[in-house]
Amino acid sequence: MEWSSLVRVSTEETDRARREVRGMASLQLCLPFSSTRRSQFRFSYGRVQCSSERQELFSRIAPVYDNLNDLLSFGQHRIWKRMAVSWSGAKTGDNVLDVCCGSGDLLFLLSEQVGSQGKVIGLDFSKNQLSMASSRQDLVSKACYKNIEWVEGDALDLPFSDCFFDAITMGYGLRNVVDKRKALEESFRVLKPGSRISVLDFNKSTQPFTTAIQEWMIDNVVVPVASGYGLAEEYQYLKSSIREFLTGW
Numbered sequence: 001m002e003w004s005s006l007v008r009v010s011t012e013e014t015d016r017a018r019r020e021v022r023g024m025a026s027l028q029l030c031l032p033f034s035s036t037r038r039s040q041f042r043f044s045y046g047r048v049q050c051s052s053e054r055q056e057l058f059s060r061i062a063p064v065y066d067n068l069n070d071l072l073s074f075g076q077h078r079i080w081k082r083m084a085v086s087w088s089g090a091k092t093g094d095n096v097l098d099v100c101c102g103s104g105d106l107l108f109l110l111s112e113q114v115g116s117q118g119k120v121i122g123l124d125f126s127k128n129q130l131s132m133a134s135s136r137q138d139l140v141s142k143a144c145y146k147n148i149e150w151v152e153g154d155a156l157d158l159p160f161s162d163c164f165f166d167a168i169t170m171g172y173g174l175r176n177v178v179d180k181r182k183a184l185e186e187s188f189r190v191l192k193p194g195s196r197i198s199v200l201d202f203n204k205s206t207q208p209f210t211t212a213i214q215e216w217m218i219d220n221v222v223v224p225v226a227s228g229y230g231l232a233e234e235y236q237y238l239k240s241s242i243r244e245f246l247t248g249w
């Protein structure tokens with residue numbers, strides 16, 4: 001069952017797409033993406049929400065976001081995030097960016113991965129998400145967390161120079177930006193040649209049965225749980241955002 005996808009996009013040219021189902025809940029996709037072939041990809045959008053509406057949505061859910069992720073995925077999202085970090089290729093001493101970092105799960109893992117000789121930057125446009133992230137950093141103060149920097153900014157206009165990072169991660173971020181192509185172009189711009197961006201997200205399934213199960217779970221489990229926190233509409237958005245997202249192939 002395709003629930004969560006890890007999309008490893010490498011700036012090294014790869015001509016074949018590879019698919020590997022890992023357990024029940026994740027799928028690894030390696031897209032044949034390179035700077036010269038980006039224009040061949042087409043993204044289509046249904047309902048387009050503007051950036052400020054999304055910013056407000058993520059700020060509203062910030063206080064309960066982490067707890068609901070643990071609850072709704074039965075803790076599975078922590079495993080998917082470890083896989084995303086591993087596939088980014090980040091190593092000791094690297095300079096790494098986590099785009100749409102939210103409350104910082106991926107960034108804390110990256111911080112340990114690159115160690116105190118490295119540097120990790122988490123970028124998000126929601127002040128509330130960033131403040132959750134920095135209070136988590138204060139709560140669990142590991143020595144390596146000194147290598148962390150939080151930046152309030154836009155994934156569509158990254159405030160970094162070209163060829164700056166050794167690796168990039170984006171967890172449940174690409175699906176939520178209003179211009180996916182621009183977000184990927186910006187990430188490619190700031191990546192060093194030969195480096196990777198690892199994108200973790202829920203893909204749109206090509207199987208009607210899987211889509212029906214996904215949507216049934218969102219309607220009957222995810223939204224009812226979120227409505228207990230007054231966030232039904234915010235979590236209902238998951239369904240349309242997955243519908244409008246990429247499929248694997």
Ligand SMILES: C/C(=C\Cc1cc(O)c2ccccc2c1O)CCC[C@H](C)CCC[C@H](C)CCCC(C)C
Nearest residue numbers: 003025069072073076077172176222234235237238
């Ligand atoms: C990792 C999770 C959610 C991240 C997340 C991503 C978004 O884009 C959002 C947008 C708006 C609001 C919230 C979010 C958001 O929280 C948690 C996982 C939630 C999944 C929808 C449910 C996952 C289903 C289980 C893996 C399937 C378990 C199957 C079992 C047979 C019951």
Ligand SMILES: C[S@@+](CC[C@H](N)C(=O)[O-])C[C@H]1O[C@@H](n2cnc3c(N)ncnc32)[C@H](O)[C@@H]1O
Nearest residue numbers: 058100101102124125126129154155171172177
């Ligand atoms: C579903 S959360 C994912 C958070 C985190 N990466 C994780 O894996 O838990 C999506 C995040 O993307 C951020 N986001 C969406 N569009 C953005 C943009 N254009 N620029 C910066 N952040 C954005 C939201 O504020 C939110 O924190």
